[in-house]
Amino acid sequence: LIDADWAQALEKKAREVDALFIVDEVQTGMMRTGSLLASTTLGINPDIITLAKGIAGGVPMGACLFRGRAKDVFVAGDHQSTFGGNPLALAAAKAVLKEINTECMQNHVIKMGEKIQNTIRSWNLDIIQEVRGRGLMIGIDINFEAAPFQKACLDNGLCVTTAGPKTLRFLPPLIISEAEIETGLAIFREVLTA
Secondary structure, three states: OOOHHHHHHHHHHHHHOOOOOEEEOOOOOOOOOOOOOHHHHHOOOOOEEEEEHHHHOOOOOEEEEEOHHHHHOOOOOOOOOOOOOOHHHHHHHHHHHHHHOOHHHHHHHHHHHHHHHHHHHHOOOOOEEEEEEEOOEEEEEEOOOHHHHHHHHHHOOOOOEEOOOOEEEEOOOOOOOHHHHHHHHHHHHHHHHO
């Protein structure tokens, strides 16, 4: 996730040059970072926000949110889509929003994210350069190429991804339990220290 000061400076510059400020929340939105939208956490107010993936709980869907002067970009009939207005996707999105847009879910995501980050930091392993993230979007920078470590994690039952040549990324389900975190972190530590 980007730095809040940088994001705010970028928004300020967009305002100065009269450009629309657009934020892609396809990965960061829908409570992934501990708030419904990461832009809220960053203290920015985009004119346009894009959403997908988590918005409908695995049912294919995407959305663009418009505000301010951007809301006048489209009027009814300007934009068509073969799949636009799909009742199944809209029902799924409504159900997802009802479940995740709660203080309980927000607190859970923040608590579980802190548990992951604090546990990994507490290991004080030389291989780890930095642990960073918000909510349940966590990056672990290591001193070696990440791909072999990702493969070893997968081979041992832990699903992690890479986010650059030397970064391992955790994107666990928002409903992950403490027991599941402990199991996953035991695998992760074993892989890092093997």
